[in-house]
Amino acid sequence: MFLNSSRFAPISTTAQLPAPRLVVTTHTADGTSVIASDSQITPFQPLGPKGSAFVRFNSRLSVPVSNTSYPPDLSATLPRCPPQGVIFCTTDFPPGAQAPMHRTQTLDYCAVISGEIVLALDGGQETVIRAGEFIVQRGTNHSWINRSNSVCRCVVVMVAAEKVVTLSAKVLEETVFQAKK
Numbered sequence: 001m002f003l004n005s006s007r008f009a010p011i012s013t014t015a016q017l018p019a020p021r022l023v024v025t026t027h028t029a030d031g032t033s034v035i036a037s038d039s040q041i042t043p044f045q046p047l048g049p050k051g052s053a054f055v056r057f058n059s060r061l062s063v064p065v066s067n068t069s070y071p072p073d074l075s076a077t078l079p080r081c082p083p084q085g086v087i088f089c090t091t092d093f094p095p096g097a098q099a100p101m102h103r104t105q106t107l108d109y110c111a112v113i114s115g116e117i118v119l120a121l122d123g124g125q126e127t128v129i130r131a132g133e134f135i136v137q138r139g140t141n142h143s144w145i146n147r148s149n150s151v152c153r154c155v156v157v158m159v160a161a162e163k164v165v166t167l168s169a170k171v172l173e174e175t176v177f178q179a180k181k
Contacts, residue, residue, distance in 0.1 A: 017114060017151050019043060020055050020090055027068075043092065044076050052097050054079050059087040063159070080176065081106045081158040092153050093117055093146040101143045103175045106158040108137040115152030118145040139164040141175060 019040045026036035043053035056074050062084040079089040081104065093099075093115075101122055116130040122141040129135055139161055146152050164172040 017092055017153055020057075022057050041075070043090075044078075046078060050094060052094070052099065053092040055090045057088045057090070059085060059089075061085045079156070079158070080104070081160050084160050086160065087158045088156075089158075090153055090155050091144075092151055093144060094151050095146055095149050097144075097146045099144040101141055101175070103139060103141040103172060104158065105139065105161055105163055105174045106137075107139070107161045108135070109157045109159075110135040110137060111155045113153050113155055115146070115150045116148050117152040117154065118147055119143075120145055139172065141172075 019042060021039070022041050023038045024036045025033060028034055041055045041057065043055050045051060045053045056077065056079050058071050059074055059079075059082065060071055061082045063086055065086070079087055079091070081087045083105070101120075110129075111134050112129045112131050114131055116128055118126050118128055119135060119137075120126045120143040126145075144154075163174075166172065
């Protein structure tokens with residue numbers, strides 16, 4: 001079991017990672033910068049206690065965003081980027097987890113901050129991404145596979161993107177998956 005300070009609690013007995021802490025800033029009426037909130041975020045586990053866990057920190061419907069309004073509470077939903085927007089989230093992949101092959105209409109900036117994950121592409125290529133390494137994913141059809149014995153946590157910023165059109169004029173559509181009911 002991961003040793004936690006009293007400030008952080010594990011997300012489940014199988015996850016071995018602390019629940020993420022989110023600090024949000026804002027302004028007072030006179031424009032002074034202040035902390036608006038400082039809290040632990042409970043991960044959303046739509047695939048059950050042994051499946052992947054998601055934390056959606058912030059999502060906006062369009063870019064540029066307003067820094068004076070608050071986003072809707074979408075904490076109990078899969079992290080999907082709005083068609084003209086942006087999302088900031090984490091995904092925890094427990095050992096043995098595998099996401100189905102899928103494509104999103106986004107440009108994804110991903111940082112592995114704990115563990116390691118295999119990025120598999122529909123063309124058959126695979127590569128291991130380890131803690132401290134990064135991915136820029138440009139609308140590719142992909143799967144995530146955790147073949148290690150520890151949880152992998154990825155931080156992701158997804159930005160809405162145009163559909164990919166190949167040199168042969170083929171339009172690559174989104175192929176997302178749904179949570180199990």
